[in-house]
Amino acid sequence: MARQPYLKKGTWTSDEDRKLVAYVMRYGIWNWNEMPKFAGLQRSGKSCRLRWMNYLRPDIRRGNFTREEEETIIHLQKKLGNRWSAIAARLPQRTDNDIKNYWNTRLKKRPVISKKNNSVSASETSSSIEENSCDADSSTLLNIPAKVELSEPFAYTTTFSPSGCHQAVEVDNTCSMSEQFVSSESYWGIQSFLEQPLMTQGFDCEAMWHYQHYYDPLDDFWVNPLVL
DNA sequence: AATCAATGCAACCGCTTCTTT
DNA sequence: AAAAGAAGCGGTTGCATTGAT
Incomplete structure (x- = not known):
């Protein structure tokens, strides 16, 4: 009987993140079960998929939930039950996980939800809802710059639109400028991977590389100008 | 400073659903 | 229509971090 190749489990390292992101950005998603070996990862396809979907996708917003998001979750959970993917579909930048x-x-731990205005009373939320200066209101949830923070030192920024088409958007000035940058070290980490010979054929590799940056010599950073 | 408990979240597991042949 | 494989989903676990003593 053929021995199963060793499959790593547990927390992902920055190196693994880098490999997966670079691979997906270059080749796209074609078959999660086959991808890991081409990407040089000793992970199951399932693990790769989960990591990408829940953490590495560029269109994910991380950090504190806004009051609006919170109220949406409460409302939809009441309406749909624990159908997290259905709820997540209404909050496009949040993952079901x-x-x-x-x-x-x-x-779930909150004892009472006030029906008045469909909101939670202040006494219940004061300790749990933190204001986030980068939060967008629900009308601007889409098409805002998204950021993925990987384990140091790898990070990149991009824009995302629900249709899958990249388009120019305004930078949210309430967010710190650092969110527009990726360090030169990280940039070259991605680039060097992308310059390796192709491991598979038949994919539109160039089309996958939407993520463009320019170098700012003053800060020694590669800036994402928010793609065309 | 050290230890323990509580908390939050990333990741796994097993099952279901969808797609392809 | 059936079978097989891939993808998706929700429940659960385990570890890292934080706070309390």
Whole structure:
């Protein structure tokens, strides 16, 4: 009987993140079960998919949930039950796993939800809702610059639109400028991977590289100008 | 400063659903 | 229509971090 190749489990390292992101950005998603070996990862396809979907995708917003998001979750959970993917579909930049975790660790524990204005009373939320200066209101949830923070030193920024087409957007000035940067070290880490010979054929590799940057010599950073 | 408990979240597991042949 | 494989989903676990003593 053929021995199963060793498959790593547990927390992802920055190197693994880098490999997966670079691979997906170059080749796209074609088959999660086959991808890991081409990407040089000793992970199951399932693990790769989960990592990408829940953490590495560029269109994910991380950090504190806004009051509006929180109220949406509460409302939809009441309406749909624990159908986290359905709830996540209404909050396009949040993952089902994030929403599930948020519900299980915070919202579920709340004893009383006020029906008045469909909101939670101040006494119940004062300790749990933190204002986030980068939060967008619900009308601008889409098409805002998204950021993925990987384990140091790898990070990149991009824009995302629900249709899958990249388009110019305004930089949210309320967010710190650092969110527009990726260090030169990280940039070259990605670039060197991308310059390696192709390992598979038949994919539109160039089309995958939407993520463009320019170098700012003053800060020694590669800046994402928010793609065309 | 050290230890323990509580908390939050990333990741795994097993099952279901969808797609392809 | 059936079978097989891939992808998606939700429940759960385990570890890292934080706070309390």
